[in-house]
Each structure stands twice: as C-alpha cells, then as structure tokens.
Amino acid sequence: MTSVTDVSPARPAFRLTRALQGLERLIVPVLLIAGWEAFARSGMLPPALLPAPSAVLHALGDWVFGFDETTQTYSGHWLRDALASALRVFGGFALASLLGILAGVAIGWSRLFEKTLEPTLQMLRPIPPVSWIPLAIIWFGIADKPAIFLVFLGAFFPVLMNSIHGVKTVDHNLVRAGAMMGANSRQMLTDIVLPAALPSIFAGLRIAVGSAWMLTVTAEMVAVKSGLGYVLWDSYYFLRYDIVLAAMISIGLLGYLSDLGLKAIMARTLRWQQTTTVQGRAG
C-alpha cells in the first residue's frame, strides 16, 4: 500500500491526481458561469440589466485591450485603473500592516499599552470605514490621500487583532525556556514572541489584504479619476452593468492574486511551520 509521503511528483499517477484535483476546483465556477449564461440568455431579464458572462467578458476585454470601444471612455484603460487601485490598496495595506503589527505587538506584550491604547482602538474598530468619508475629505482633501486612508482603516484592524492574539497566545513553555536561557526582554520579544506570533500575524495580513481590496470600491467614491472602484461607480451611474460586473471580477481577481502573493511570502517566512501542520505533513 502506498502512503501519501511515498508518492513521487515524477510518477504519472501523481500527475494524474494533481490534474484531477485542478479540475475539481473548476467544477463550481464552470457550473455557476454556465447557469448564469443560460439564465441571462433566457430573456427573463433584459440583457442590459443582467449581462451574460460573455457580454461581461467582452466588456472586460475591451476595457483591457480597447478593441472596439464598447466600454467608451474606459476602453483600453484597465491597466491604468488596476494600477491606480493597486497603488491605493498597497499604500493603505502597507501602512496598516506596519502600524497594526506595531500596535498589536505592543498591546499584546505590554500591560501599559493594553490599558492605554486598546480601549480606544477597540472603540474605533466597529465604525464602518464608509462613515469616515466626510472626515477623510476634511483631513486629507480629495484624490488619493482619503482613498488610502479608507483602505488603511479597512486593513488596520484585522492586522491589529491578529497581532494581539498572536502575541498573547505564545506558548508559555517557549517564554519560560527563553527566561531559563537568560534572554532579556528585547531578546524574548524579537527571538521568541514575534516568531511564534507570526502565523497569527500572517493570518491577519491575509484577511487585511482582502479587506483592502473590498475597500477600493468605497475609497474610490471620493473624487478620484481612475481605479477599478471608480469605474464601477461611474458605470453604475450610466447603467453599464456589464462594466460594473467586469470591475467586480477585476477586483476579485486582483484580491486573489494579492492573497496568493502573501501566501507565497508566508510559506517562505514560515518554512519551519510546514513540518508541524497537517498540510505540511501531507505536502
């Protein structure tokens, strides 16, 4: 009998299994798209109200490549819009990651920070980012700055909460062992607590990058001239639901790619973890 660990990547049976696993992932999306196409073509709703996937793909194609100008002023501008959104997302996400990790580790590590900082942050956490728009404009004006601020707000709290959780739940045996070895506070924090909290911090970063992409639509309501969220709102104003859906797909795709990137960084950073998890053993 062959165990999972005995299967070599070079063997045909293994390649066949991987190919079948790849196909499994496609079953639900293919069924969904086929159902959507069939419903859209059934004539139960006007095509302009529910564009078929083929029409959305056409709009997306013209938005990306500009082949027939059916997306009017957006034709051929997808890359510019995607880059504009990505810059806002990664600007806000980077800021949120930095401050979220710093504040989270500080709160998790120090009673003083926990008492002074946490109540205020926890009070701010439930406020929906969209409600910050008026203040964002008053503080940062129009264009990119308020958009980055809104993305930051959406991404900050997941990083913060997971960082606090990561630090607070570090195995006490590790801390005790560090103390027995004579580690001082700084060494304890940088060499023991932080590495041990990294899986939780990365989980927070992955949630945050998704929130950051979600916030692009809200953030780009505020007087920006480009971006996937901006195109989505503007298209809605002119009832271009095909472009609205194309923008949604674009945001979803870029969000997925961002998560894949983060997972790759996580896999490299947390190599030691792969041998201790169920997935690590299986893989």
Add this chain to the structure above:
Amino acid sequence: MRTSLRLGLVVMAAVLGGSEIASAQVPKIKLGYAKCAHCLPMSLVPGLARNVEVEATGFNSGNDVLTALVSKSIDVAQVTYLHYITALDKGFDVVAVSGQINGGSECLSSAKLSLLPEDWATFKTTVAKAKSDGQPLKVAASRGNAQDIHMRGAFLKQGVDPNKDIQFINIPNPSDHLAALQRGEVDMICSVEPFASQIRLAGAGKHFVLPYEQAAGNLTNLIVTRSDVIAGQRAGVQGVVSAVVELDNKLIADRAPWIEVINKLTGLDKNVATEALKNASPDPAIHRSQTLAIAAMMRDLKYISKDVAAEAEKNMDYSFLEQATGKSKNDLGY
C-alpha cells in the same frame, strides 16, 4: 337581543366584505424617489393620491431608483432627465409620464477667485490665464448628473470648453462638495440643492451663476414608469400623475410643507431648506425639445453610446398629464 346581535354581525360582515372588495379594486402603486431637496416632496404624494394606494420609498440616489424601476421592484419612479436618457440608451423600457420639479443647479466659486455673480468676462479671463500658466482652473461636479450637464452647456455657450479649458474634477457625492471647496481643492463647484445653499451659507463658496442658459434649460426631475405598468395599471399611474400635479400646484402656492418635509426627512436646517427652494420650480410639464437637447449633449460627451432622440420622443406619454391638468400636450412641453 339575539336578533339585533345577528343583525349587527351581518352589517359588520357586509361592511368588512365591502371594504375588502373596495380595497381590492383600488390600484396599488409602488413609487420610488431619491433623497434630494427637489425630490423629497414626492413623499407627500401618497397623501394626495386619490383612487390609488401609493407606497412611497426613498432611495439614496436616482440610480438606485432607476435600477429598482427597470428591475420591476417599483412601478413609478422619480428620476432626472439624464436617467431617462441613460435608460433609453441601454434599451430599458421607461416611459416619461410627468415632470416634477426643475432647477436646483448652482455654480459656486471659491473666495480666492474673487468672482462677482454672473461675471462671465472675468471668469473667461481667469480660465484663459490659468490654462496658459499650465494650471487649469479646477471645476468640480458630480459627473453625469443634471448639474454636470447644466454646467457644461452654460460654459460651452460662453466659449469655455469644459473638456479643454478647465480641469474637470468628478466628486460623485454632492455632500463632499462643501469640504472640497472649503479646503481649496477646487476653484469652482457646480452643485445641487440643498448642498449649494449649505456651501453658500457656510461661506465656503460664493454664488457665481445658475447655469440654465443653455439648450437643456433648467430641467431636473421627471416621473417615469414602464409600458407594462401603463398597460396593467393605467388608473394607478393616472392617480400618481394627478397627485404630482396637485402637489406641484400646492408647492407653487405655499412652500412651507416643502420646507417641513426637507427638515423632517433630512434633518437639514430650515434656513438651508428655505434657501434651497429659491432655486426650484415645481413643473409637471415634460419638456420635449430640452430633453432632446440633453440627449444630444449626453451623446457628445460620450455619456451614452447612441442617438436616442427618436426613443426619447416616442416614450413621452402626455395622456396622463392631459387628463390631470385638462391642458393639451402642446401646453405641457411637447
């Protein structure tokens, strides 16, 4: 005693049964309107409607109202003339049955421009100088709304090309206009009431012009429905249109209920509401030639993809207005 009790029960049953039959005969119309100073009086329509039961719902924007109409969630909608043209461009079944209230656009300049009201000559000089200095004047509006079209038309008529001579800034939400002007992010805002009045009263901007001198005039709001609603609920649509006409007549005579409704539904100060209504004209007529001008402007601006002049004209049904007002369609904007 028993006889009188039986008699009472019979009478009660007859009354209840009769009222059920009567209520079954009264058409029911779901009406949608946006939450703006000019649109909010629509919330008074259910109280004025006769022989029709109107359920009125406020939406955050005209787009939401139009989407609800074309997806058949509501039967009659208050939208702008631009929404009407946009809907026709997308092939949606919308029929204009009445006007409602026009006006509501105002261009306000920042203090640093030092512009006097209606001083187009100084404005044009300022625009030309800013352009030659390489820093074109920043003029903001919400792209694709009535104020955007009014501003573009008025500027073009004065020889200022909004696409070349100025830097157009799109601020989609009019409630963000005040902060943008106050912070000096833009030099001029073409906003909608009551935000324009708020900007003026807050001292963030000065009145420059009401941009109505162009082909689209001051058209703003329109009442639209679908042809299937007209076919199935003609009496209901008639009831709504008659109520809108009555509402407009009341608002022309006395603006107090209008100020009340703005105050009640938005929480806006009554002074702001009073100011806002100085730039509003109740008008149930459907203005055909200006509507066609709006369609042409929207096509020139690439806001729509095709010429919808024929559809725009064909989908104007004056019959409801004619019945409600007793006037001919030639007197109602045709």
